[in-house]
Amino acid sequence: xxIENIGEFEIHDGRFRRYALPGSRLEKLAGGFGFIEGPxxxxxxxxxxxxxxxxxRMYRWVEGLGCSVFRAPSRFSxxxxxxLQGRLVTCEHGSRTVTRTxxxxxxxxxxxxxxxxxxxxxxxxxxxxxxxxxxxxPPYGILSDEQGHKAESEIGACLVFRLDPSTGxxxxxxxxxxxxxxxxxxxxxxLLYVSDTGYSHDKALPRWIRVFDxxxxxxxxxxxxxxxxxxxxxxxxxLDADGNVWTxxxxxxxxxxPRGELLGKVLVPETVANLTxxxxxxxxxxxxxxxxLYAIRVGARGAQRP
Ligand code: MG
Numbered sequence: 001x002x003i004e005n006i007g008e009f010e011i012h013d014g015r016f017r018r019y020a021l022p023g024s025r026l027e028k029l030a031g032g033f034g035f036i037e038g039p040x041x042x043x044x045x046x047x048x049x050x051x052x053x054x055x056x057r058m059y060r061w062v063e064g065l066g067c068s069v070f071r072a073p074s075r076f077s078x079x080x081x082x083x084l085q086g087r088l089v090t091c092e093h094g095s096r097t098v099t100r101t102x103x104x105x106x107x108x109x110x111x112x113x114x115x116x117x118x119x120x121x122x123x124x125x126x127x128x129x130x131x132x133x134x135x136x137x138p139p140y141g142i143l144s145d146e147q148g149h150k151a152e153s154e155i156g157a158c159l160v161f162r163l164d165p166s167t168g169x170x171x172x173x174x175x176x177x178x179x180x181x182x183x184x185x186x187x188x189x190x191l192l193y194v195s196d197t198g199y200s201h202d203k204a205l206p207r208w209i210r211v212f213d214x215x216x217x218x219x220x221x222x223x224x225x226x227x228x229x230x231x232x233x234x235x236x237x238x239l240d241a242d243g244n245v246w247t248x249x250x251x252x253x254x255x256x257x258p259r260g261e262l263l264g265k266v267l268v269p270e271t272v273a274n275l276t277x278x279x280x281x282x283x284x285x286x287x288x289x290x291x292x293l294y295a296i297r298v299g300a301r302g303a304q305r306p
Contacts (some may be wrong), residue, residue, distance in 0.1 A: 008267045009250070014262030016255060017033065019244075019299040026268060028294045029286075030067045033059075035147070036288040037236065040080040040088070041278030041302075048278055050288050051077040053093065053147045054077075059291060076141055076148045079124030079236065079274070083165070084131050091122035093141025093148030098122045098133060098163065111135075111150040112164050117154035121147075124236055124274075126183045126192075130217060134173070136180035136194065143201075155263050160194055162218060173211070173220045178205045182236040182274075186258075187243055187261070187303040190214055193226060195234035195247070207233045209247060209256075227260040236274030240300035246285065248272040253287060277302025285295055 004011040017037035034054035048061040049070055057072035058080075071077070076094035083089050088101040089110070096119045097112040110133060112119060121141025126134050138158045140150025160174035160183070174180065178198030183193055191214045199207025210230045212220035229232075232250025239245055243258040252268035253275055270289040278286050282301040287294040300306055 010265040010267055011263075011267070013257070013261060013263040015257065018023065019240075019255065020024060021273065021297055021299050022265060024297040026257075026266065026294055026296045029061060029133045029295055030059075031292040033272070033291045033293070035290055036293060037078050037274045038080040038091070038280075039274055039276040039286045039288050039293075040082060041276055041282075041286065042082075042086075043278070044086065044282070046280070048286055048293075049080055049088065049288075050274075050293065051090075053078055056094070067293070070208065075123075078122070078141070078147075079135075080086065081127055082127050083127045083133070084129070085214075089125055089127060089133060091125055091135060093121040093123075096121055096141065096148075098125060099275075100165070110165050111161070111168075114155055114159070114161065114170055120153050120155060120158060123181055124183050126185055128185060128189055128217070129164060132218070133165060133184075134183055134192065136160050136183050138177075138179035138181055138197070140179070153156070160220075168190060171218075174223065176223070178202075182209070182234055182240055182247065184237055184245070187239055187241060189217070193237065193245060195237065195238075197235060199231040200233050201207075209234045209237065209245065211260075224298045225260075227262070229254065230262075232271055235272075239303045240275050240277070243303070244300065246275060246277075246300075248274055248287075252289075253285060255303055266296055266298070270294075 008026040038051040042105040058070040060070040075092040079091040120139045142151040159172040181197040182195040196206040200205035234247040237247035253266040272289045
């Protein structure tokens, strides 16, 4: 079909019309950041947390009040999510760890080493309904001092991990990525999506999202290409209740059907690095886009815990 535009929505497939609410417009909620990622919605407190990586801090955004500093320094935090108890789970470039913020505000390190070697710089995480924390470990936080602390990789590879926080067991579940980055489960948790953003530093490397079958709830099999991003990289993504994948891209957010077909886009004037669904109806798409935070209401609802 011919591409059709409704406001900032770009419709590539008729199925996207139901998500492209005609009266909905992209709102810029805040700006002036260094480079923001890791949005996570707290429905219980009606606020959004996100990370400004190079400025080494995390912010909290509240409707009507705007942004305030949540944590500084943040140890160059990047991706954020919440566990089954609602506790904040954070990927930290600076400390090269995955941490959990307890309800009393103290911070517990969940993972810092694999087989005795320090992690590279955990990037993004997803919590499964059994409480396990799945995360990616590319080197973006150790490539320079800009988003962490420059260092050599001790592991010598960029892996995808499954962590059991009850035992501390850390297992590598995928080893064939150049730079694994965004990570999210399908609503039924039978599939795990993981992006490879190797393209960011080498145009010959991938910029696609792969999908795996989750076997026995803990192993990955049958890894295959799910979708290829045509602009920028799929740094972060979330699923909606219909099983569509909403991913970041250079031109905004791109929405792919469960079969990997591009349904449509939300055009954003800055490169989007991450996104998440939030708001009381879980239908507000929050976009961390380089130096600014944007939001738009869509006709889809987020499927996952944030
Ligand atoms: Mg990322």
